[in-house]
Amino acid sequence: MTPAPAGRAFDAVLCDLDNVIRFYDTAPLAALERAAGLPEGTTTDIGYAPEIDLPLLLGRITPDAWVESIAAGLTERVGTERAHELGRALADAPFRADEEAVSLLRRARTHVPLVLVTNATLQLDADLALLGLTDLADAVVSSAVERVAKPDPAIYRIAAERAGVPVERCLFVDDRQENIDAAAALGMATVLYREPDDLRRALGPCAGEAAGDAAVAVQRAGREP
Structure with a gap:
């Protein structure tokens, strides 16, 4: 791990998985819903x-x-057979990793610990293997393993402990506002994720960006740092 850039507002990155790193293709499910006369x-x-x-x-x-x-x-609404087909299509929806987000996080991990903290199923390890991401993070905190889910404060504390830093020195990245709010209430810096540029600006020098850009996307307890 290379030395962390000076002036950084965090000593570890805690990052969500779904809709930040992993994205699902729901087009096959939508086609089945249309065929069944259901709204997508x-x-x-x-x-x-x-x-x-x-x-x-x-x-x-x-x-x-x-x-x-x-x-x-x-x-x-659609009968037993079609209902099961739709349920299975959701459960088996194909997924991919966003290469840009993965690249940014890999670069950040050369400076600070990276922990994935995700509301996930017991299949998470297998899913990460399919994505080729078993080596992405220093630790993975899964709701199904810990038996606690975001936005419960307990899962954030577990993730900070796995990172080995105080909660107030963590940067938390997630796409859901309620999860962001819970992290901010603990004193974490936060990023509400919408696109890779949000992550790039927040990581700043850890992602090879200018230090001044980091303040654009990072918030601490609802305020600009």
């Missing part, structure tokens, strides 16, 4: 509702059980 996004709305999704993310049910729960919410 119907299956996702059911599958990601907290009462359906949270047991999976806390490691309490299997992906197959999650599919059954989704199908149960669709059966009256």
